[in-house]
Amino acid sequence: MFPWTGVALTHEAVWQHVLEHIRRNITEVEFHTWFERIRPLGLRDGVLELAVPTSFALDWIRRHYAELIQEALGLLGAQAPRFELKVVPGAVVQEDIFQASPKPESEKPKLNPKYTFENFVVGPNNSMAHAAAVAVAESPGRAYNPLFIYGGVGLGKTHLMHAVGHSVAKRFPHLKIEYVSTETFTNELINAIREDRMAEFRERYRSVDLLLVDDIQFIAGKERTQEEFFHTFNALYEAHKQIILSSDRPPKDILTLEARLRSRFEWGLITDIQPPDLETRIAILKMNAEQRGLRVSEEVLEYIARQVTSNIRELEGALMRAIAYASLNGVELTRSVAAKALSDIFAPREVEVDPQEIVRKVAEHFALRPEDLVGGGRRKEVVLPRQIAMYLVRELTRASLPEIGQLFGGRDHTTVLYAIQKIQELSESDREVQSLLRSLREVLA
Numbered sequence: 001m002f003p004w005t006g007v008a009l010t011h012e013a014v015w016q017h018v019l020e021h022i023r024r025n026i027t028e029v030e031f032h033t034w035f036e037r038i039r040p041l042g043l044r045d046g047v048l049e050l051a052v053p054t055s056f057a058l059d060w061i062r063r064h065y066a067e068l069i070q071e072a073l074g075l076l077g078a079q080a081p082r083f084e085l086k087v088v089p090g091a092v093v094q095e096d097i098f099q100a101s102p103k104p105e106s107e108k109p110k111l112n113p114k115y116t117f118e119n120f121v122v123g124p125n126n127s128m129a130h131a132a133a134v135a136v137a138e139s140p141g142r143a144y145n146p147l148f149i150y151g152g153v154g155l156g157k158t159h160l161m162h163a164v165g166h167s168v169a170k171r172f173p174h175l176k177i178e179y180v181s182t183e184t185f186t187n188e189l190i191n192a193i194r195e196d197r198m199a200e201f202r203e204r205y206r207s208v209d210l211l212l213v214d215d216i217q218f219i220a221g222k223e224r225t226q227e228e229f230f231h232t233f234n235a236l237y238e239a240h241k242q243i244i245l246s247s248d249r250p251p252k253d254i255l256t257l258e259a260r261l262r263s264r265f266e267w268g269l270i271t272d273i274q275p276p277d278l279e280t281r282i283a284i285l286k287m288n289a290e291q292r293g294l295r296v297s298e299e300v301l302e303y304i305a306r307q308v309t310s311n312i313r314e315l316e317g318a319l320m321r322a323i324a325y326a327s328l329n330g331v332e333l334t335r336s337v338a339a340k341a342l343s344d345i346f347a348p349r350e351v352e353v354d355p356q357e358i359v360r361k362v363a364e365h366f367a368l369r370p371e372d373l374v375g376g377g378r379r380k381e382v383v384l385p386r387q388i389a390m391y392l393v394r395e396l397t398r399a400s401l402p403e404i405g406q407l408f409g410g411r412d413h414t415t416v417l418y419a420i421q422k423i424q425e426l427s428e429s430d431r432e433v434q435s436l437l438r439s440l441r442e443v444l445a
């Protein structure tokens with residue numbers, strides 16, 4: 001009951017009023033991402049208590065929507081109530097008061113329920129791809145078509161695609177959504193040809209409103225699949241249906257892809273996802289732990305985030321491993337317990353060194369400028385220092401060969417490998433190089 005309104009309103013009714021106001025003032029995607037999982041708990045001393053599922057969501061909502069929520073509450077009456085957010089792990093999803101009747105199971109797209117926008121941590125590495133996905137979810141078939149998302153293994157391409165699927169499914173319950181891996185598409189095509197069911201196959205794919213195709217790079221070299229996909233693509237595109245494709249590389253790098261398909265993949269927006277930076281990795285781990293209702297200290301999260309730098313699937317796996325290790329041994333999950341749990345996967349490394357710092361220090365030692373090392377010059381006096389810097393980046397950081405190549409002016413990973421092998425040999429045969437490496441390690445550690 002809300003004394004200030006003079007009307008017997010339940011806290012649920014008040015919250016619905018707030019939601020309606022908020023819904024009018026933000027985008028659908030924002031609404032579904034942040035407000036659907038809030039549950040009103042009750043009212044105590046003029047404060048409306050709201051449950052949110054994670055502290056990440058709490059921070060976000062507080063930073064971005066506090067004013068709007070307060071404004072909505074203010075509309076209720078003279079004495080504006082306050083509100084408070086509380087983390088209640090696993091808070092029940094509130095019934096969607098705006099949604100039409102649910103679809104039968106068989107018609108639901110095969111989407112991973114965990115892969116939503118709400119569960120996607122946005123960082124500098126994926127903000128473009130995220131923004132594009134949100135835009136597509138808001139107006140499928142109109143924003144960017146096709147949306148082509150590419151990036152390395154385990155960086156969230158499938159997650160983003162599914163997030164669009166979930167969001168569109170909620171916003172436009174009548175739309176037909178199909179998620180398929182390129183492998184499944186190919187297998188279904190082969191079966192359809194064999195069983196003389198091509199008409200059915202075509203009807204199935206050409207009648208969808210949102211087609212999500214994962215790992216499209218696997219279409220390379222498959223002529224019949226390319227041919228069929230080309231016609232599916234055209235049919236959907238012409239009917240303003242949305243297509244989203246994911247790949248481990250941009251269209252131009254997919255070899256043996258027919259030119260007509262390549263050019264179509266390039267019609268819309270091509271966006272990439274890069275490996276996450278340290279802060280984003282910590283945020284992902286934090287969210288992951290909270291979703292499982294687990295408390296893990298910042299120190300442990302940071303330790304794990306420093307060990308796994310590129311693949312988010314592995315990052316999450318490392319956290320789970322550390323948690324399992326601590327609970328099986330009945331000990332608290334401290335930094336050293338985490339280090340033990342991960343010791344057979346990762347060599348212990350206290351602190352990861354910044355690659356730029358390595359470049360600076362090596363350049364300084366040879367009286368060069370850092371730009372000389374990362375630039376294209378091939379002067380003799382630059383080549384060896386550059387190779388030493390590459391070698392140290394490999395040794396002291398978790399950067400992969402292609403990442404090192406990227407750091408050193410977009411060089412190929414085979415060049416990096418050659419440099420590392422060369423310095424490795426020198427470090428065994430040449431005393432000067434040996435002592436140089438030792439002293440550089442000392443200043444960098």
Ligand SMILES: Nc1ncnc2c1ncn2[C@@H]1O[C@H](COP(=O)(O)OP(=O)(O)OP(=O)(O)O)[C@@H](O)[C@H]1O
Nearest residue numbers: 119120121152153154155156157158159284312313
């Ligand atoms: N930004 C993110 N926030 C939260 N979780 C993420 C994020 N990016 C990736 N993940 C998680 O990392 C795991 C791997 O992501 P996903 O399967 O989408 O990667 P992918 O790029 O499609 O990989 P692959 O190349 O193997 O197909 C998933 O559990 C996903 O939820």
